[in-house]
Amino acid sequence: MINQSQPSDADFQLIPESVKANLDDEKISAPSLTFTQDAWRRLKKNKSAMVSMVILILFFILAFGSSFFETHNPNTQNPAATNLPAKIPGVPIPGLNGTIMQGGTRVDAYQQAGMKPGTFYLMGTDSFGRDLFSRVLYGTRISLTIALVATFFDLTIGIAYGIISGWKGGRIDNFMQRIIEIIMSIPNLVVIILLILVLKPGMVSIILAIAITSWTSMARLVRAETMQLKNQEFILAARSLGENPVKIATKHLLPNLSSVVIINTMFTIPSAIFFEALLSYIGIGISAPQASLGTLLNDGQKNFQFLSYQMWFPAIVLSILMICFNLFGDGLRDAFDPKSK
Structure with a gap:
């Protein structure tokens, strides 16, 4: 038989105080972070992304706040100040x-045009x-406004359409996806x-064109993610408890689609900016x-x-706008x- 003797006090040894003080030396602890806080922590480590974010914020401030500090009206013509550098x-x-090369020498174009002392144009003037x-500030405001409109339709029509299509599935999903394929074609x-x-x-015209076509990519991404998430345990638990769809x-x-939505939105904005610039350049936009x-590119070329x-x-x-957004x-x-790395 196995001897099952009870342990006595002699079987135990007290830990010295000097050892107790060093027990937590190798303890690894970190503050608990939410998903958003953890994403922000990783984003701050990406220097190029942070620099791009600061530049984009400055562009938004300059573009939408230019009406408060603009030095000249963007549409006012001044024949005496044409083509100044x-x-x-x-x-x-x-x-x-403010100088130009003329006859092999550099001359002051503002003085030559008879401009008053203290007159200056930070980027010069055009032929009018x-x-x-x-x-440029006004044009940037137009481009960013159209980009924000594209984002709005992405976040409303695209997300709602994608969630409904992925959640319903079956014939409804098949019918809704055929509509998207027709629009994308x-x-x-x-x-x-x-x-x-x-x-x-x-x-x-540009906003309506974007409203009709821009949301399809977002809808397909959201639909794919919704079809994966609706079979997860936490969704099944909510449905079994009778939660409203x-x-x-x-x-x-x-909340679980936030990463897909944010990432796709940041790539939608530069596409909308380039789309507007292309249409305006070929003469069917602004x-x-x-x-x-x-x-401005059309006039400048x-x-x-x-x-x-x-x-x-x-x-x-x-x-700069395209590079920073990307x-x-x-x-x-x-x-x-x-x-994804």
């Missing part, structure tokens, strides 16, 4: 100090004497041309005298050989979905 006070760099800086350019035949070139969508599905980045700055400034702004979107994708 950029002039930034206190900057002696050629090309930014309009301030290019104010027009029609090129955006064809849609905008058909709208121009009914309306006129401008923001209304609307509440299930808002309380359980949307019409004169309104300014957009596309119309006409004088590019002799007055290249008229095209360089809007091209640089458009390029870098910020990449950073959000890595932050919300670390497995």
Whole structure:
């Protein structure tokens, strides 16, 4: 038989106080973080994404706040100040100090045009004497407004359509997906041309074209994620408890779809900006005298050989916007979905 003797006090040994003090030396502890806090922590480590975010915030502030500090009206023509180069006070760099090369020598274009002392245009003027800086800010505002409208339709029609399609499944899902395929098979350019035949070139036509076509990609992504999530245990538990499908969508599905929605939104915005710039550049978007980045590029390329700055400034702004949105979107994708690396 096994001897089952009871332990006595002699079988135990007290731990010295010096050892007790060092018991927690190797203890690893970290504050508990929510999903959003953890994503923000990862995003802050991505320097390119953070720099892009700061630049985009500055663009939004300058574009939408330009009406409060604009130096000149973007549509006011001044025949006496046509084709003046950029002039930034206190900057002696050629090309930014208001001077041009004439007859092999550099002359002050503002003094030659008879401008009053203290007059300056940060990005110069166009062939009608309009301030290019104010027009670039105004054009950026137009482009960002159209991008925000595209985002709005993505977040309303796209998410709702995708959740309903993925949640219902079966014949309803099959029918709704055929509608999306029909819409996606029609090129955006064809849609905008058909709208121009009914309306006129401008923001209304572009916004309607985006409203008709932009939400389809978001709807398909949300539908795919919804079909995976609706079979998860927490969704089945909510359904078995008799939870309203609307509440299930808002309380359980949307929080778990947030990463897909945010990432896709950040790639929708630059696509909308480029779409508007392309339409305005070829003459079927924003019409004169309104300014957009596309119309400014169209006007600038006409004088590019002799007055290249008229095209360089809007091209640089458009390029920075596209690069920053894409870098910020990449950073959000890595932050919300670390497995995608």
